[in-house]
Amino acid sequence: MDESCVLTYLREGGQPLEEQLLTELHHYRRKSQRLERLNSLHSALAGVTGLAAMVDALSLWLSNHVVHDLLAFQHENNGRKHYCCSAHGPQRRLLLSVAARGLHRHWEERRETWREDGYCASGWRFGLAGGWGRLVVLRPEGWAEDFEPEVLEQAAPVIAESLHRALEYEELLHQSRRDALTGLENRRSFEERIDSLVEQARRHSHAMTLVAMDLDHFKKVNDLLGHAAGDEALRRVATVLRRQVRGCDLLARTGGDEFLLVLVETDLVAAQHLASRILRAVASLDICAGSARLGLSIGLCQWAPDLSRTAWLERADEILYQAKAAGRGCMLSEDRRQRAEDRSMIVDEPGMLAEAGCC
Numbered sequence: 001m002d003e004s005c006v007l008t009y010l011r012e013g014g015q016p017l018e019e020q021l022l023t024e025l026h027h028y029r030r031k032s033q034r035l036e037r038l039n040s041l042h043s044a045l046a047g048v049t050g051l052a053a054m055v056d057a058l059s060l061w062l063s064n065h066v067v068h069d070l071l072a073f074q075h076e077n078n079g080r081k082h083y084c085c086s087a088h089g090p091q092r093r094l095l096l097s098v099a100a101r102g103l104h105r106h107w108e109e110r111r112e113t114w115r116e117d118g119y120c121a122s123g124w125r126f127g128l129a130g131g132w133g134r135l136v137v138l139r140p141e142g143w144a145e146d147f148e149p150e151v152l153e154q155a156a157p158v159i160a161e162s163l164h165r166a167l168e169y170e171e172l173l174h175q176s177r178r179d180a181l182t183g184l185e186n187r188r189s190f191e192e193r194i195d196s197l198v199e200q201a202r203r204h205s206h207a208m209t210l211v212a213m214d215l216d217h218f219k220k221v222n223d224l225l226g227h228a229a230g231d232e233a234l235r236r237v238a239t240v241l242r243r244q245v246r247g248c249d250l251l252a253r254t255g256g257d258e259f260l261l262v263l264v265e266t267d268l269v270a271a272q273h274l275a276s277r278i279l280r281a282v283a284s285l286d287i288c289a290g291s292a293r294l295g296l297s298i299g300l301c302q303w304a305p306d307l308s309r310t311a312w313l314e315r316a317d318e319i320l321y322q323a324k325a326a327g328r329g330c331m332l333s334e335d336r337r338q339r340a341e342d343r344s345m346i347v348d349e350p351g352m353l354a355e356a357g358c359c
Helices: 003-008 017-045 051-062 089-104 141-146 149-176 187-204 218-225 227-244 268-283 309-325 334-339 350-356
Strands: 070-075 081-085 111-116 119-128 131-140 208-216 250-253 258-264 295-302 331-333
Touching: 017 051, 017 149, 051 070, 051 081, 051 149, 070 089, 081 089, 089 111, 089 119, 089 131, 119 149, 131 149, 187 208, 187 250, 187 258, 187 309, 208 227, 208 268, 208 309, 218 227, 227 250, 227 258, 227 268, 258 268, 268 295, 268 331, 295 309, 295 334, 309 331
Parallel strands: 295 331
Antiparallel strands: 070 081, 070 131, 111 119, 119 131, 208 258, 208 295, 250 258
C-alpha cells in the first residue's frame, strides 16, 4: 500500500482515520458541553442559600437544557420539600398532585421514569447527609423524546452537594431562631415575624391579640430546687403553651421566664378564653417550691390600627405587670383595665372564669 493509501486509510479496528477524527471531535465536543453545563450550574447555585431558593435556581438553570413544567425536591427523612412550578390554575394543581405522588411512590432504582396524567416524570434519588433526597422533573409527554437524562445524571453530584448545603443552612437558621432550652421561637424570631403579622392584620382588617406571660415564683423554683429543676419547669411550661396554640400563632420565649404569644385573627374575648385555659394548664403542672407554686400572670392587649408595634408591645407589658401586682396567677386584659374607675385592678382568675362560663 503506497503512502497516500496509508494516510487515507490508517485503521484502528478497521475504522478510517477520518472517521476516527470525527468520532474524537464529537467526543470532545460533548465533553466540552458537559463541562460548560457543570460550570454554569456551579455559578447558578454558588451563592444560593435556603432550600426553596436552591430548587428555584436549579429549575432556572435546567430550563436552559431541558424543557420542564415542574421541578420538585423532598428529603425522605426530615420531610423538607419545595416545588418549583411554572404553570398556573388547574394545570398547576395537577402538576403539584402528580409530583407529590411521585415523591411518595416506591422507587425500585436510583433513577425512575414514569408517565401520569399526560406528563412524563423523571426522578433521581441520591444520598444526602442524614438520609436521602428525591428530585422529580415533570414535562408534557410530547416532549419526552427530547429529554436528556445525562444532563441531570452528570449534574447529580453538584446538585446533591448544593442541596446538602441548603439544608444545612436552613437547619442552622432554624436553630438560631429557636430557644435552645424550650424549642420555642426566640426573641430574634419574634422580632423578625411580628411586623409582617401586624401588616397582614392592617391590610385585611383582622383582629389580633397579644398575650404577654410571666411565670410566678420561678425564682423560688430556681433557688430552692436548683437550676436543673428550673430548666425542666420551663420545658414543661413550654410544652403546655405549645399544645394550646395553633400553628399560625406566634409563640416565643423572650426572656428567662417571659413568653409572648400573638393570636392572629383573634379578638380579645376569644383570647381571654384561651388565656384562662393556659392559666389552668400551667397550674395543673403542680410545680412547687416550698409553699410557693409555679403559676402564670397574663396581660392581654388587642391590636388596633392606630397602635404601632412598639406601643402595642409596651401596652401588653404594662398590663402584664399590673396583673402581677394584682396578686399573680391571674389574667388582666386591656378592656377591663380601661373600664376600671380607679387604679385598682379588675382581674380574671381561672376559677372565676369557669364559674362565669367563660372557659
